Amino acid sequence: QQQVKQSPQSLIVQKGGIPIINCAYENTAFDYFPWYQQFPGKGPALLIAIRPDVSEKKEGRFTISFNKSAKQFSLHIMDSQPGDSATYFCAASMAGGGNKLTFGTGTQLKVEL
């Protein structure tokens, strides 16, 4: 049973645009929601993460918006650059579950010049 649903599967934006990737979860016990960036041939790298007690978090050009009542969270990339072209994964974990990460299916982002 997939517990974290991610959309869209792929996304193409122009340089400077603001791609938005959405995730929805089912398990209300999740209490940590990270986003990972993965380049081809590399391991996932943590970008930014949020807990349910805040509705928004910004780190550089990356922003997470979190809606606890809707059980949804999203990643916004401001002023996107070609170097941001990668696959992005949302994930969720719960402290009581040993913090194992449950991942979304990933979004392939391409930023064109």
Added chain:
Amino acid sequence: DSGVTQTPKHLITATGQRVTLRCSPRSGDLSVYWYQQSLDQGLQFLIQYYNGEERAKGNILERFSAQQFPDLHSELNLSSLELGDSALYFCASSPRQNTDTQYFGPGTRLTVL
């Protein structure tokens, strides 16, 4: 560079064989996680070890086993390999058992022919 190392980088073997994947966590990290990334299943949690003891189990097949040694490195053993076991296998580490942030290694690409 996350500080997590994995060897080998690539592994090609035949069906029915057994292989061992190795992971060295970041210096000081006590918790090690194994994940499998395949095209059809995405990124899936396999198993977690903390300071030498198994802490959580995910979608790990009975043909697969893992252990964490006193020096904290971990090995994932895959036996009776099938074509469907071809995937990227990632190791991640974190400082403590319930630490949120996990740092991923570069992965081992396993190809079963």
